[in-house]
Amino acid sequence: xxxxxxxxxxxxxxxxxxxxxxxxxxxxxxxxxxxxxxxxxxxxxxxxxxxxxxxxxxxxxxxxxxxxxxxxxxxxxxxxxxxxxxxxxxxxxxxxxxxxxxxxxxxxxxxxxxxxxxxxxxxxxxxxxxxxxxxxxxxxxxxxxxxxxxxxxxxxxxxxxxxxxxxxxxxxxxxxxxxxxxxxxxxxxxxxxxxxxxxxxxxxxxxxxxxxxxxxxxxxxxx
Amino acid sequence: xxxxxxxxxxxxxxxxxxxxxxxxxxxxxxxxxxxxxxxxxxxxxxxxxxxxxxxxxxxxxxxxxxxxxxxxxxxxxxxxxxxxxxxxxxxxxxxxxxxxxxxxxxxxxxxxxxxxxxxxxxxxxxxxxxxxxxxxxxxxxxxxxxxxxxxxxxxxxxxxxxxxxxxxxxxxxxxxxxxxxxxxxxxxxxxxxxxxxxxxxxxxxxxxxxxxxxxxxx
Numbered sequence: 001x002x003x004x005x006x007x008x009x010x011x012x013x014x015x016x017x018x019x020x021x022x023x024x025x026x027x028x029x030x031x032x033x034x035x036x037x038x039x040x041x042x043x044x045x046x047x048x049x050x051x052x053x054x055x056x057x058x059x060x061x062x063x064x065x066x067x068x069x070x071x072x073x074x075x076x077x078x079x080x081x082x083x084x085x086x087x088x089x090x091x092x093x094x095x096x097x098x099x100x101x102x103x104x105x106x107x108x109x110x111x112x113x114x115x116x117x118x119x120x121x122x123x124x125x126x127x128x129x130x131x132x133x134x135x136x137x138x139x140x141x142x143x144x145x146x147x148x149x150x151x152x153x154x155x156x157x158x159x160x161x162x163x164x165x166x167x168x169x170x171x172x173x174x175x176x177x178x179x180x181x182x183x184x185x186x187x188x189x190x191x192x193x194x195x196x197x198x199x200x201x202x203x204x205x206x207x208x209x210x211x212x213x214x215x216x217x218x219x220x221x222x223x
Numbered sequence: 224x225x226x227x228x229x230x231x232x233x234x235x236x237x238x239x240x241x242x243x244x245x246x247x248x249x250x251x252x253x254x255x256x257x258x259x260x261x262x263x264x265x266x267x268x269x270x271x272x273x274x275x276x277x278x279x280x281x282x283x284x285x286x287x288x289x290x291x292x293x294x295x296x297x298x299x300x301x302x303x304x305x306x307x308x309x310x311x312x313x314x315x316x317x318x319x320x321x322x323x324x325x326x327x328x329x330x331x332x333x334x335x336x337x338x339x340x341x342x343x344x345x346x347x348x349x350x351x352x353x354x355x356x357x358x359x360x361x362x363x364x365x366x367x368x369x370x371x372x373x374x375x376x377x378x379x380x381x382x383x384x385x386x387x388x389x390x391x392x393x394x395x396x397x398x399x400x401x402x403x404x405x406x407x408x409x410x411x412x413x414x415x416x417x418x419x420x421x422x423x424x425x426x427x428x429x430x431x432x433x434x435x436x437x438x439x440x441x
Binding site: 009010011012013014015016017018034035036037069070071072074077079080081085086087089090093095097098099101102105106134135137138141142145146148151152154155156157158159161162163165166169194195198 | 234237238239240242244245246248249250251252253264265266267320323325328331332335362363366367369370377378380381382383384385386387388389390391392393394395398399402403404405407408411415418422426427429430431
């Protein structure tokens with residue numbers, strides 16, 4: 001069975017039904033004929049929007065980690081909390097493992113996801129393949145389920161309410177930047193489809209073999 | 224072709240596995256496992272079914288069940304105010320929120336910290352029994368249950384973040400301070416373990432079992 005005969009086939013990751021991959025309706029999605037699992041979402045076959053979103057997410061995530069997410073004022077005292085400070089405080093209180101959990105899910109995993117996507121997408125958009133492409137792609141797929149920025153947002157809201165009863169707690173710039181990052185990551189995941197990444201990848205590799213696409217631009221890629 | 228036949232005859236005829244094909248779990252490429260043990264496109268190891276899916280799922284699940292006890296009994300947070308220390312478990316924190324008038328947030332935290340972890344543990348047991356013994360529901364419903372488990376899993380981290388933030392902000396020495404408790408560690412571990420359990424579970428096994436049963440009856 002050659003690779004080409006599988007080109008228009010798709011396998012449901014939840015029920016293993018082998019089916020024909022119909023064209024995804026514009027702004028719609030494709031679901032499994034048997035178990036209704038979402039198989040493919042519509043996504044533009046250009047990388048411009050995902051690249052722009054990833055760059056913006058990188059900036060907002062940087063801001064989110066430099067400025068405090070929350071500030072607590074009590075009489076003349078003032079306490080700021082960034083996520084890194086929270087991790088450090090957990091470590092200082094002897095709950096290092098909880099700190100590691102917070103660090104991974106709210107700082108490291110999102111940072112790795114954003115940086116990794118930029119590493120993959122920017123060169124692809126410019127017409128070449130980044131080193132370590134395939135291993136990084138696999139790593140990003142594994143990391144993505146451990147990004148919990150949206151849960152952190154809700155956590156800050158709960159903390160604000162809990163502290164509101166005893167002192168003046170306020171949201172900081174970091175919180176708004178976290179919110180922006182959350183929004184951008186959501187938009188990014190809905191505007192980016194793995195198959196588009198691989199279609200670009202294939203076009204770039206073909207271009208390098210000297211068979212097509214000599215002007216360095218990758219256009220008209222069908223996913 | 225003989226090797227492929229031996230490999231795949233145990234799978235229902237509608238499945239990709241019965242033809243020796245699988246969808247790469249990382250990039251979605253349809254790959255023949257007879258010809259490849261790694262995806263030719265992205266290099267992931269390819270298997271017809273997740274290796275040791277049920278064993279790994281049970282192992283993570285049992286570990287999560289055990290840690291669920293200290294997660295709920297140990298304090299996740301200790302508040303020291305003017306020398307007096309008050310310990311809060313997850314449930315007492317929710318009750319405190321409710322009593323201070325924030326009933327809406329109390330409901331959200333209750334769902335994230337009590338309903339979701341417990342529901343996830345139960346749902347995974349239902350899914351595992353459905354594969355190994357007898358189906359406790361129709362396959363589409365079980366599929367939907369699995370999707371739900373994957374979707375809501377991470378929201379239980381809510382309380383861990385709240386504790387981390389309070390412990391960082393409330394540090395006014397003798398007047399008032401908040402310390403994270405060991406309950407937070409156990410609770411965080413439950414969240415991670417149930418997520419790993421859900422990731423280990425292979426939903427395709429439910430459909431395999433269902434069709435094998437249907438064939439046996441026919």
